Amino acid sequence: MSWAPPRLLVLGTGFGGFNLIKHLKDDHEITIVSPRNHFLFTPLLPSTTVGTIEFRSIIEPIRYLRDDLHFYHAHAVHLDVANRKVTCRSATGENEFRVCYDTLIIAVGAMSNTFKVPGVDRNALFLRELNDARELRQRIIQCFERANLRGITLRNASGSYILSFAAGNQPVWNSQRNSMTL
């Protein structure tokens, strides 16, 4: 029987998955499953929202990383550990398929935490992906253009300022006051 390289399946193309694949020796059959077909350098993401840096400057297409990998643009949705299979759903949601593995690397990151701050999930724009940055950039431009229109005052009908921007990061717990500040 001829020797076949071990099948390595990596879930996720973020810092964890990307670095692992980059530094791996070519003695594996590598398959990557991720809803993102590029690596995103998140520390520079905020700069793209205001146009200081262009979107394409902070990404690296995953297929450029090496030419011996299979990439599937999909989410992992179910893990069958006993049979070493992962069920995946295409990023567009139309197809489901399974990928077998010998070794599995799960590097799917984490969900954004709103720290139970009321209204954040409904009203805020999150900044995790390139599309989030595009949406934020459009919103900022719209706000400035709207404020520039004739007949517009800096306060809108509900009394809030049109050009007020609130930015939030991880809340900090103030143990002396026993409260959270954003």
Ligand SMILES: Cc1cc2nc3c(=O)[nH]c(=O)nc-3n(C[C@H](O)[C@H](O)[C@H](O)COP(=O)(O)OP(=O)(O)OC[C@H]3O[C@@H](n4cnc5c(N)ncnc54)[C@H](O)[C@@H]3O)c2cc1C
């Ligand atoms: C705006 C911003 C700025 C940041 N700045 C810094 C900084 O300056 N310094 C610093 O140390 N950290 C910074 N971070 C945090 C840093 O980006 C994260 O700690 C890091 O990305 C975590 O790496 P990861 O590989 O665990 O997850 P991620 O990089 O989030 O990657 C997760 C990957 O898994 C994929 N995925 C998700 N679900 C599935 C699924 N079901 N199946 C398959 N794939 C899936 C995602 O598409 C993504 O490709 C910043 C984060 C943000 C959002």
